[in-house]
Amino acid sequence: MPPVIDHEKCIGCGTCADICNSDIFVFDRKVDKTPVVKFPEECWHCESCVLDCPSGAITLRLPLSYSLMHIDASLLHSSQTPCSASSKEARS
Amino acid sequence: MIAVKPCIEADLLIVGGGIGGLMAAISAAKSGCTNVVVMEKMHARRSGSGATGNDHFNCYIPSYHGDDIRPVFQQTMQSLIGSGKEPSLMYKFLKKSFELVQMWDEWGVNMRPTGQWECKGHALPGKPRAFLKYDGSEQKKVLVREAKKLGVHFYNHHPVVELARMDGRIAGALAVDISTPVPQFQPVRAKTVLLATGLTHRLYLTAPTPAYMFNTGHCPNCAGGQGLGWRVGARMVNMELPYTHAGPKYFARCGKATWIGVYRYMDGTPVGPFTDHSNIDYGDVTSDIWNSVFEDVMAKGTGPAFMDCSDASDKDLEYMRWAMKGEGLTSLLNYMADAGIDPKQHAVEFMRYEPILHGRGLDVSDEGETSVPGLFAAGDMVGNGGCGIALAAYLGWEGGHAAALQAAEHSFRPAEDCPNIKARMELLSSFLEREDGADWKDANMALQQIMSDYAPAGPRKVRSERLLQTGLIYVRQLRENAMKQLKVTCSHTLMRAAEVLDLMDCGEALLAAALARKETRGNHIRADFPFTNPLLGDQFLTVGLESNGEVTTKWRPIRQAQMD
Numbered sequence: 001m002p003p004v005i006d007h008e009k010c011i012g013c014g015t016c017a018d019i020c021n022s023d024i025f026v027f028d029r030k031v032d033k034t035p036v037v038k039f040p041e042e043c044w045h046c047e048s049c050v051l052d053c054p055s056g057a058i059t060l061r062l063p064l065s066y067s068l069m070h071i072d073a074s075l076l077h078s079s080q081t082p083c084s085a086s087s088k089e090a091r092s
Numbered sequence: 093m094i095a096v097k098p099c100i101e102a103d104l105l106i107v108g109g110g111i112g113g114l115m116a117a118i119s120a121a122k123s124g125c126t127n128v129v130v131m132e133k134m135h136a137r138r139s140g141s142g143a144t145g146n147d148h149f150n151c152y153i154p155s156y157h158g159d160d161i162r163p164v165f166q167q168t169m170q171s172l173i174g175s176g177k178e179p180s181l182m183y184k185f186l187k188k189s190f191e192l193v194q195m196w197d198e199w200g201v202n203m204r205p206t207g208q209w210e211c212k213g214h215a216l217p218g219k220p221r222a223f224l225k226y227d228g229s230e231q232k233k234v235l236v237r238e239a240k241k242l243g244v245h246f247y248n249h250h251p252v253v254e255l256a257r258m259d260g261r262i263a264g265a266l267a268v269d270i271s272t273p274v275p276q277f278q279p280v281r282a283k284t285v286l287l288a289t290g291l292t293h294r295l296y297l298t299a300p301t302p303a304y305m306f307n308t309g310h311c312p313n314c315a316g317g318q319g320l321g322w323r324v325g326a327r328m329v330n331m332e333l334p335y336t337h338a339g340p341k342y343f344a345r346c347g348k349a350t351w352i353g354v355y356r357y358m359d360g361t362p363v364g365p366f367t368d369h370s371n372i373d374y375g376d377v378t379s380d381i382w383n384s385v386f387e388d389v390m391a392k393g394t395g396p397a398f399m400d401c402s403d404a405s406d407k408d409l410e411y412m413r414w415a416m417k418g419e420g421l422t423s424l425l426n427y428m429a430d431a432g433i434d435p436k437q438h439a440v441e442f443m444r445y446e447p448i449l450h451g452r453g454l455d456v457s458d459e460g461e462t463s464v465p466g467l468f469a470a471g472d473m474v475g476n477g478g479c480g481i482a483l484a485a486y487l488g489w490e491g492g493h494a495a496a497l498q499a500a501e502h503s504f505r506p507a508e509d510c511p512n513i514k515a516r517m518e519l520l521s522s523f524l525e526r527e528d529g530a531d532w533k534d535a536n537m538a539l540q541q542i543m544s545d546y547a548p549a550g551p552r553k554v555r556s557e558r559l560l561q562t563g564l565i566y567v568r569q570l571r572e573n574a575m576k577q578l579k580v581t582c583s584h585t586l587m588r589a590a591e592v593l594d595l596m597d598c599g600e601a602l603l604a605a606a607l608a609r610k611e612t613r614g615n616h617i618r619a620d621f622p623f624t625n626p627l628l629g630d631q632f633l634t635v636g637l638e639s640n641g642e643v644t645t646k647w648r649p650i651r652q653a654q655m656d
């Protein structure tokens with residue numbers, strides 16, 4: 001789920017926890033060196049944390065249910081029906 | 093009881109450090125107000141719907157559009173932000189808009205990335221284009237910096253959970269300091285207050301992923317702020333008229349006008365009549381005009397509909413990617429790159445998102461004052477003059493100025509002693525003290541279920557007296573149960589529980605207004621009144637909570653534009 005922090009790269013500055021658009025991190029400097037993703041399902045996937053992290057330590061992972069539905073654009077411009085084309089693709 | 097910090101004082105308290113709030117702060121400080129306080133739920137540098145950028149700023153630029161403002165005004169009123177708005181306010185906004193653009197330009201927001209003023213997108217072919225194309229990726233940092241330069245005080249991680257009204261006039265607010273896991277109350281005495289909490293999401297089941305309520309087109313943390321005004325008696329307008337946005341499926345994200353392509357059916361035919369090829373200047377405006385298009389084509393079985401950019405030139409697609417960054421869509425771009433989705437080769441399906449309170453909410457004067465003296469509102473939470481970045485900037489600017497002038501004439505009063513402030517402290521404290529109880533998500537989802545079933549948006553789903561009455565009963569029952577049962581564990585969940593209570597008030601206001609609009613208009617489809625009544629065309633319906641707890645609705649004339 002949502003932001004994944006690379007512990008090797010993180011310098012523990014706390015920026016992500018401070019600026020997060022959805023307040024999903026908890027950072028207790030006395031206990032942790034890296035902020036903890038406490039409320040992952042509340043991430044808006046705005047990427048503020050990724051953009052502001054000074055050490056490029058954060059990547060976002062979208063839940064599978066958020067996947068973008070898409071098809072090959074050539075199907076819209078061909079005489080083939082998309083269904084026959086995709087089943088052909090699947091067989092090959 | 094949650095600990096209470098010493099009261100602080102503000103000549104102007106701004107609730108929400110988004111676009112409207114930041115513009116209000118700058119404007120008030122420039123108007124001579126020396127004690128401006130911004131209370132922001134998250135962190136003003138990256139909060140709200142404009143957190144990572146926007147790219148279309150509605151405006152009239154004489155050197156670009158020509159001397160006649162009227163055609164641009166007409167396009168603005170017909171655009172997705174203009175419908176249902178107060179013409180007098182909109183006209184004043186449009187006249188001022190270029191001044192606002194120039195300020196942003198001067199402060200360092202990239203308002204003319206090509207060096208020229210250029211309007212693109214959200215436009216009907218052959219008509220004046222009313223949206224300046226800009227790069228808003230740095231807008232929040234710039235506005236925060238400008239406000240700080242002027243001495244504005246920021247309290248990040250301080251959601252406001254209640255307003256105080258004394259002898260009819262606004263007197264302050266109650267915030268919660270959530271900067272540490274243990275919450276503390278922060279009462280505020282304020283001579284004036286400006287609400288700018290953004291739109292309201294999470295009132296209806298999230299259309300793309302009902303199980304994930306934060307998968308929303310705009311910022312999901314903007315949720316229920318209209319309820320703060322509602323509880324102190326500020327009247328609301330347009331609550332009953334559903335607003336829905338559209339975008340990619342299933343990752344909900346605004347910014348549809350930044351895509352340079354054509355909405356097409358599976359067989360390649362364009363869905364709308366406006367274009368049959370990619371057009372960098374106009375885009376495909378179909379879904380701005382035909383609000384429910386993506387749902388309609390699915391219901392008819394002719395869908396789905398895809399955004400097809402494959403005929404755009406490489407240069408145009410490069411421009412689109414650049415514009416998407418300015419629009420704050422880097423997460424979408426990065427996801428597409430990782431997933432191997434290339435707009436040159438792939439067509440992305442679009443869908444209609446759930447109803448939101450966007451430009452639905454507080455009823456304000458052309459200067460942004462609500463029906464409660466001393467309480468102002470700006471931005472997406474305003475019912476008759478909110479929707480989009482430019483209107484938020486305008487009403488923030490006007491409201492901040494008017495509030496600063498008013499503050500000079502008033503003194504501080506003990507807002508922290510107001511009975512409703514004390515009652516909210518007790519209620520929220522009880523959530524933390526409870527040994528066992530309901531999660532805020534249970535309550536939020538319960539509300540979403542009720543709203544989606546009993547006050548749905550048309551065109552296919554209907555409302556009726558029976559449905560709406562039942563919905564009202566259910567929302568009130570839910571609120572009562574939530575107050576008795578909610579349990580929170582820390583600052584974060586306390587903030588969410590307070591949001592849910594605000595959302596329930598928004599739900600109640602919406603249902604009451606929908607009951608009173610005994611006609612069909614837009615996507616407010618009344619099965620029992622299946623016609624649009626022309627006699628109501630020049631009136632707004634307002635809804636409000638009286639001091640005796642009664643909910644009242646009233647019709648008022650729409651203020652027409654006084655053209656020069």
Ligand SMILES: Cc1cc2nc3c(=O)[nH]c(=O)nc-3n(C[C@H](O)[C@H](O)[C@H](O)COP(=O)(O)OP(=O)(O)OC[C@H]3O[C@@H](n4cnc5c(N)ncnc54)[C@H](O)[C@@H]3O)c2cc1C
Nearest residue numbers: 108110111112133139140141147148252290471472480481
């Ligand atoms: C991806 C995307 C692209 C967009 N593109 C455009 C565009 O090109 N053109 C356009 O016109 N519009 C666009 N919009 C919409 C635009 O961003 C909003 O209309 C604008 O930000 C509204 O400003 P606002 O001040 O009303 O709200 P926001 O900027 O959302 O700010 C509201 C603030 O209030 C805070 N808040 C909420 N409740 C509380 C509380 N109780 N206490 C304290 N703080 C609180 C929030 O955290 C937030 O910071 C886009 C939106 C998105 C998401």
Ligand code: SF4
Nearest residue numbers: 010011013014016053
């Ligand atoms: S912003 Fe980056 S470096 Fe700083 S704490 Fe977060 S992950 Fe670590």
Ligand code: SF4
Nearest residue numbers: 020043044046047049
């Ligand atoms: S993507 Fe946005 S909401 Fe998610 S963790 Fe990063 S800053 Fe927070």
